[in-house]
Amino acid sequence: MIRVFALTKRFGQTLAVDRLGFEVARGEVVGFLGPNGAGKTTTIRVLTGYHPATSGQATVDGFDVERQSLAARQRIGYLPENVPIYPELRVVEFLRYRAALKGVPPRQRTAAVERAMQKADVGEVARKLVGHVSRGFRQRVGLADALVANPPILILDEPTSGLDPNQRRRIKQVVRELAAEHTILFSSHILAEVQDVSTRILVIHRGTLRADGVPERLVAEAVGRRLCVAARCSQDALLALVREVAGTAAVPEPAPEGLGACSAVLQPGQDPTGALGERLLAAGIAVRELRLVAPTLEQYFAHITEGSDRAEELAAAGGAEVA
Amino acid sequence: MRGACTVFQKELLSYFVSPVSWIVAVVFYLWRGYELSSMAHYAMLVRADPDLFASATYTLPSTTAMVLLVPALLTMRCFAEERRTGSIELLATAPVRDGEVVLGKWAAATVFYALLWLPSCLLLHVLEYGPFLATDLSFGPVFAAYLGMFLLSAMLLAFGCFASSLTDNVLLAAMLAFLFDFGLVSLPAQVRANLGELAQHYYVRELLDKLDVGRNFDDWFARGLIDTSQVAFYAGGVLFFLFLCTASVASRRVA
Numbered sequence: 001m002i003r004v005f006a007l008t009k010r011f012g013q014t015l016a017v018d019r020l021g022f023e024v025a026r027g028e029v030v031g032f033l034g035p036n037g038a039g040k041t042t043t044i045r046v047l048t049g050y051h052p053a054t055s056g057q058a059t060v061d062g063f064d065v066e067r068q069s070l071a072a073r074q075r076i077g078y079l080p081e082n083v084p085i086y087p088e089l090r091v092v093e094f095l096r097y098r099a100a101l102k103g104v105p106p107r108q109r110t111a112a113v114e115r116a117m118q119k120a121d122v123g124e125v126a127r128k129l130v131g132h133v134s135r136g137f138r139q140r141v142g143l144a145d146a147l148v149a150n151p152p153i154l155i156l157d158e159p160t161s162g163l164d165p166n167q168r169r170r171i172k173q174v175v176r177e178l179a180a181e182h183t184i185l186f187s188s189h190i191l192a193e194v195q196d197v198s199t200r201i202l203v204i205h206r207g208t209l210r211a212d213g214v215p216e217r218l219v220a221e222a223v224g225r226r227l228c229v230a231a232r233c234s235q236d237a238l239l240a241l242v243r244e245v246a247g248t249a250a251v252p253e254p255a256p257e258g259l260g261a262c263s264a265v266l267q268p269g270q271d272p273t274g275a276l277g278e279r280l281l282a283a284g285i286a287v288r289e290l291r292l293v294a295p296t297l298e299q300y301f302a303h304i305t306e307g308s309d310r311a312e313e314l315a316a317a318g319g320a321e322v323a
Numbered sequence: 324m325r326g327a328c329t330v331f332q333k334e335l336l337s338y339f340v341s342p343v344s345w346i347v348a349v350v351f352y353l354w355r356g357y358e359l360s361s362m363a364h365y366a367m368l369v370r371a372d373p374d375l376f377a378s379a380t381y382t383l384p385s386t387t388a389m390v391l392l393v394p395a396l397l398t399m400r401c402f403a404e405e406r407r408t409g410s411i412e413l414l415a416t417a418p419v420r421d422g423e424v425v426l427g428k429w430a431a432a433t434v435f436y437a438l439l440w441l442p443s444c445l446l447l448h449v450l451e452y453g454p455f456l457a458t459d460l461s462f463g464p465v466f467a468a469y470l471g472m473f474l475l476s477a478m479l480l481a482f483g484c485f486a487s488s489l490t491d492n493v494l495l496a497a498m499l500a501f502l503f504d505f506g507l508v509s510l511p512a513q514v515r516a517n518l519g520e521l522a523q524h525y526y527v528r529e530l531l532d533k534l535d536v537g538r539n540f541d542d543w544f545a546r547g548l549i550d551t552s553q554v555a556f557y558a559g560g561v562l563f564f565l566f567l568c569t570a571s572v573a574s575r576r577v578a
Contacts, residue, residue, distance in 0.1 A: 048416040052576050069576075074418040084409035088340050089333075100329040101417045145413070 001026050001153055001183040002047065007056035009042050009207075016042040018207040019056065026152075029179045031194030031215075032187035034204040035305055040187045041081060043204070044157050047185075048078045060153060074103065077151040077182070081158045083142030087131025091122060091141055094130050095148055102149035112148055120144035120174060136167035143174060154184045160193055172197055191297045201297075205305045219300040227272065228253070230261040230289035231280055238262055241283070245276045259288060266292070326419030330427025331434075338397070338435040347393055348439055355385045355443055363450050373458045377447060377465045378545050386472070389440055391508060394476050395500035397436055398483025399493050401428045402572065406491035421573045425484060425565055432480045437473060444469055464547030471544025474557035475536055479504045481564035488571040511535035 002024040009017040017039040024030045034040045045051040047058055049069045058065045063072040085094055095113045104112045117123050120143040125133045130141060139159060146154055156175065160168040175186060175197050188194050194201055195215050203211040211218050227246055231238055235252050238260035242250040246264045255261035266272070273290055280287050295303075338344045359380065366376055380386065405411040414424055444465055451460055483500040490496050511534045515522045522528060532538075533556060543550045 045412075049576070050412055050415050066576075070418050070420070073416055076416070078416050080409070080412050080416075082409055084411075084413060086333075086337070086410060088337055093336075097329065097333045098413075098417070100332075101326060101414075101419055103325065103418060 001028075001061055002185060003057075003059045004043070004047070005057045007043065007046060007058055008054045009039075009046055009051065010054045016207055017046070017053075020204065020207065020209055021056075022202050022209060022212055024183060024185055026183055027179075028200055029175070029184045029186060029198050031198030031201040032185055032204065033189065033191065033194050033201050033301065034187075035189055038189075038204045039207040040189075040204055041157055042207075044078075044155055044185070044187060048076055048155060049073050074149075075151050075153055077146030077149065077154045079139075079142045079146045079154070079156045079159055081161055083138050083145075085130045085138065085141060085145070087129060089130055090127055091130055091133065091144075092117070092126045094141065095144055098145045099148045104149050112150065115150070116144040116148040119147050119178065121170070136163050136170070139163060139167070139171060140174070143171070147178070152183060154178060154182045156184065156186045158188055159186070160188065160190065168193065191301055195297045203301065203304060210304045211300075215297055216294070219295050219297055225266050225270075225295065226293045227264045227266055227276075228261075228289060228291050228293055229263070229276065229287075230255060230259055232258060232286040232288065233260050233283075235260040235262070237285075241279055242276065245272045245279060246270070247272075261289075324423065326417075326423035327427040327430070330414075330419070330424050331431045334401075334428050334431030335435060338431065341400075343396065344435065344439070347396060351385060351389060351393070351439070352443070354388075355383075355446060358383045358385050359446050359450060374461055376450075377460050377462075378468070380447065381468055381472075381540075381545055389443075390472050390476055390479070391504040392501060393439070394432075394436065394479040394483050395486075395497045395504060397432045398429075398480055398487055398500060399497035400487065401432065401484045401496075402488040402568075403490055403493045403496040404487075407493065415572075415575065421576075422565075422569045425488075425569045425572060429481055429484045429561075429565055429568075432484065433477050436476055436480060440473070440476070441469060461547075464545070467547040467549050468540075468544050470549060471540050471553070474554060475540070478557050478560035478564065479507075481561045481568070485564045485568040485571060488568050507534070508537050512537065 002022075004023070005021050007017055007020040008015070020039070020043060032040050032043070042051065046053045047060060047065055049065050049072060052066055060072040061075040063075065065072045086097075089097065092113060095116060096109060099109045099112050099116075100106075117126060120140045122137060122140045122144050125137050125141070130138070133141065143156070143159065146156070159175070160171050163171065172193060175184065178184065179197075179199075186194065186197055198215065200213060201211070201215050201218065202209060227242070227250075229238060229242055230253075235255070239250050239252060239262050242262055242264055246266060250262045250264040253261040253263050271292065273292060277287065277290055280290075362376075362379065362383070365371075366373070402411065405414060415421075444462075447460055447462075447465060451458065479500070482503050483496075486499040486503065487493075487496040489499070511531045515531050515535070518527065522531065539553055539556075542548075543553050
């Protein structure tokens with residue numbers, strides 16, 4: 001449904017998006033992750049036809065976003081980051097206006113507006129002026145706008161930004177409900193949200209794609225799980241046993257008197273818990289804790305963004321020394 | 324044209340709910356009414372020729388303000404406000420052409436301007452009754468003059484839309500439009516006076532004559548004459564500025 005190929009966007013000397021490429025298949029809910037300034041909004045604006053790309057190509061449902069811009073825009077429901085809506089209009093008037101602008105036939109307009117208001121749950125503020133509703137409702141009015149022409153693709157740019165936890169939960173729930181009928185590209189820099197809602201994530205940093213895949217698999221493959229062990233024995237004996245089984249560097253962890261504790265980062269797919277349990281049992285050591293801890297998406301995110309920043313800083317520093 | 328009609332309806336509604344529009348309307352009609360009644364009393368006092376009364380109203384300050392200032396005030400928000408609030412992003416990402424958006428906004432401003440301005444000719448009709456002039460006025464020249472002023476204003480409204488598309492500062496857009504409006508009315512005569520010999524050159528003279536909207540108004544519309552070349556000039560001006568405005572709005576889509 002969405003295809004981006006070698007997309008580059010420059011603003012003067014600033015390179016906002018650098019040869020970005022990804023695809024989103026029909027029915028997917030894809031989280032578009034990245035720190036502030038990573039290029040998420042720029043990419044989204046190119047997809048929605050607001051900005052032209054400097055080079056590269058993007059298509060939406062088979063339509064080129066530049067050469068067939070109207071057809072591409074017809075297929076997208078877009079929720080911008082800061083929902084800019086007309087304060088002088090009532091919610092229902094705003095949605096009727098947007099439905100007309102998006103080409104919903106006059107006879108179907110009332111039903112389309114009703115359906116969008118129901119899906120976004122804004123019925124209770126339908127008669128209120130848009131300028132008078134709370135930020136949470138404003139965001140949902142923006143979502144209703146994105147839905148009003150029932151487009152096959154929804155592009156939501158930081159839909160929960162600036163909302164309180166209850167409002168965030170409500171928006172996430174709405175997005176989950178919409179996933180059954182729409183292909184969704186959902187941008188955020190809040191990792192838990194993306195993990196909650198998305199079936200796949202794209203991580204963008206400094207305008208380039210750093211990762212693409214199912215969150216759990218990406219996290220497990222990139223960072224590796226951690227083995228945590230605590231047993232009634234000395235720290236050194238436990239460390240030796242873990243090193244034998246896990247074949248990797250184990251590090252001691254703080255433990256109460258009389259107990260040993262350590263942890264080790266495992267290779268992707270490695271699971272030494274069974275073997276280690278048997279060894280401990282054979283040695284007559286009472287086990288207090290033996291578990292695998294999966295890293296969080298947050299750790300993964302830090303790993304690929306801060307890690308790359310550090311590598312680039314080091315490279316720059318090295319280059320400076322050589323120079 | 325669907326997009327233009329939709330934008331037109333929404334913009335027209337926005338004018339009707341905007342306090343600026345109502346303030347302009349109230350101030351203009353109070354001012355206009357006061358000026359006309361004072362002028363009628365004076366005309367009765369000096370026993371002026373009633374046929375000259377209608378054409379004398381075109382020189383009133385309220386007419387100048389309505390033609391030069393109000394188009395700038397009505398169009399200042401057209402695009403500048405959309406850019407300031409970010410709602411231009413909603414318009415630009417909707418499946419509607421930039422030209423349709425521009426046309427819809429200009430048409431709404433022009434219709435609202437017509438609704439604001441044209442009823443003022445009814446004030447002249449009121450003056451035909453007893454307490455004022457108590458005589459029939461010739462409305463042919465009045466309609467021609469109103470048409471001339473309306474055409475000029477339609478062109479200035481098109482320029483106002485263009486000025487508004489250049490900035491996200493509403494006041495700057497209004498000032499730019501007002502400077503242009505004022506310049507268009509006053510500069511050709513000034514330039515002609517300062518050019519000396521060059522002003523007599525055929526092409527220069529023709530150009531300055533065409534651009535001198537004040538003199539053209541006095542020569543044609545104010546005398547009750549509707550000249551098709553004048554109508555074409557204003558219609559061409561409207562199209563030219565709407566084209567510039569569309570190009571300005573669409574420039575965002577140029578890599």
